[in-house]
Amino acid sequence: MTLFEDLQWRGFVKDVSNEEKAKDLLDNQKTKFYCGFDPTGQSLTVGHLVQIVRIMLIAKYGHTPVVLIGGATGLIGDPRQTSERKLLTLEESLQNAEKIKVQLSQFQKDAIFVNNYDWISKIDMIHFLRDYGKNFNINYMLSKETVQARLDTGISYTEFSYMLIQAIDWLHLYQTLDCKIQFGGSDQWGNITTGLELIRKTVGDQHDAVAMSSPLLLKADGTKFGKSESGALWLDESLTSAYELYQYFLNTADDDVLTYFKMLTLLSKEEIEAIVEVSKAEPEKRIAQKRLAAEIVELVHGKEKLASALNVTESLFSGEFSKLSLNELMMAKKGLDSVTVEGEINILDALVETKLASSKREAREFVKSGAVLVNEAKITEFEHQIHKATAYFEKYVIIKRGKKKFALVELL
CATH class of the missing domain: 3.10.290.10 (RNA-binding S4 domain)
Structure with missing residues (x-):
């Protein structure tokens, strides 16, 4: 199985700007690719695992990940479908960016980490309008889905300009790091293709950049993935314990298990299909859910925290708490x-x-x-x-x- 085929099998491919070129870059070359994370909070959530696992998977095939932390774009705010985001202060954005960098480095230590505040902050208004804004007409920007969704309720020029700043990011990484591929969720497709257009207008039609997106991960019933009854599930253990994370995936619906294995773990196709097949024979044992929960907790928090989560789970089932450590008792407290x-x-x-x-x-x-x-x-x-x-x-x-x-x- 080639890398492109693996990405397709896992459900990581929705939109591709040039499939032939994407296959060549991914299957036949070693290239740099990037994915961005805005520091809108002090921690990433379980929802970000889709992009994190994809970064790790592509890196396994020998490509070099460039992880962009949006210290600048976090100050602007990617347009939501409903309303304007609350603006962060510069201090909040940069502090969050550093925390998220530390968090992401635990998953991919050999990635190239960059913060777009380092170059965006050096662009003055005149050059922003002349060098970048001049490349896009209003009709092009209005046609983007994220903007269309806000036309009735209103959108500020600040959020309207977000796609231009993200476009500058890719042009900058393409020119300085030879970063040829940008990945993101399908909700980012408009921003990603704006970057591709800026590269085309700056470098020319013979550029070798490729844009790709993946479907947003939803539950089988169409509801949003990554939300518990108590709210968001965070990757920071001080906000969401290893036990809580384990319990969330232990309770995965049968219809969602295969999709979660594909998009949230690095297990091979053969391993995943074997686990799901065994589980189907004895669904009451929840074999697949237990393995899924264990794989994800170990990925996010490590083997030691997984052992603690399993210990707490067993204690809550048996009623025997005397063997729990203080930290494990604190995990149990949340449940x-x-x-x-x-x-x-x-x-x-x-x-x-x-x-x-x-x-x-x-x-x-x-x-x-x-x-x-x-x-x-x-x-x-x-x-x-x-x-x-x-x-x-x-x-x-x-x-x-x-x-x-x-x-x-x-x-x-």
């Missing part, structure tokens, strides 16, 4: 209803406050029937007080009600 109290708390009050019981009357019934455990010890007295003496790490208490209901009490 539990929890309350914070000062000093100590009565077991009946704790059951109600953690929502393990709807009332004290119901709480008494649970205790009376032997259905309540505190740190794996059965509670039989209504007067039982939860305090630090029996807490894990002198601070945390796990209450279990029945077979599968858990909550955490943090004692101050």
Whole structure:
């Protein structure tokens, strides 16, 4: 299988400016390619994994990735379909850019990292309009899908000009680094092709640059990938724990598993198809989901964090928490209803406050029937007080009600 065929099989190819030229560059040559990430936040999300895995895959075939962090474009804001983005300060944009650079370098250490603020900030308004703006008429810019979507609600000149700045990026990388391919999601196609047009008008029709896009990753039901009930899933572990990431992919619908394996892991076609086939024979065991979750957590956080996520998962299933480290207990906390109290708390009050019981009357019934455990010890007295003496790490208490209901009490 050639690289281009591998990209097609995985669903990484939607639009290609010149398929023949793309195949030649990818399959027969060693070239530089780039993908950009705007620092609109302090961390990338799970949604960015599509582009990250594609970068890693192409690099495996011997090509050189150029990872662009948009310190400048992050100040402008790529037009959203709904409304204007909130503008970042220069300090916020550059700080976020540095954090995202560190994050991305963990995936591809030998990539060439660049920040477009380094060259965009040196262009004055007169030269921006004369050297770049003059190359595009308004009709061309209005025809772009991202702009079309905003014409009814309105779009500022700031966001309208975003495509020109991204176009300058590619021209700059093409001329200084001989970067011939730009990749991005299909929602970036208008911006990507604007860069291709600027290269054509600057260098001439004989240029060898190629634009490519991939479909946006959606769930089988058409809903957005990468969102949990609590919001975005971040690649920064301080924002989304390895356990939370594992649980998200463990709960992947059967219809989505194959697509996620293709676009979010580096497993081979043969490995992926074998895993999915085995899983189909025994779907109740969720073999494919477990492997998928493990592959992604290991990719994002490493083997040690994967082991912790598996340990927390097993503890929540079995109800045995005594073997968890403090960090693992903190992971488990994110998956539990929890309350914070000062000093100590009565077991009946704790059951109600953690929502393990709807009332004290119901709480008494649970205790009376032997259905309540505190740190794996059965509670039989209504007067039982939860305090630090029996807490894990002198601070945390796990209450279990029945077979599968858990909550955490943090004692101050």
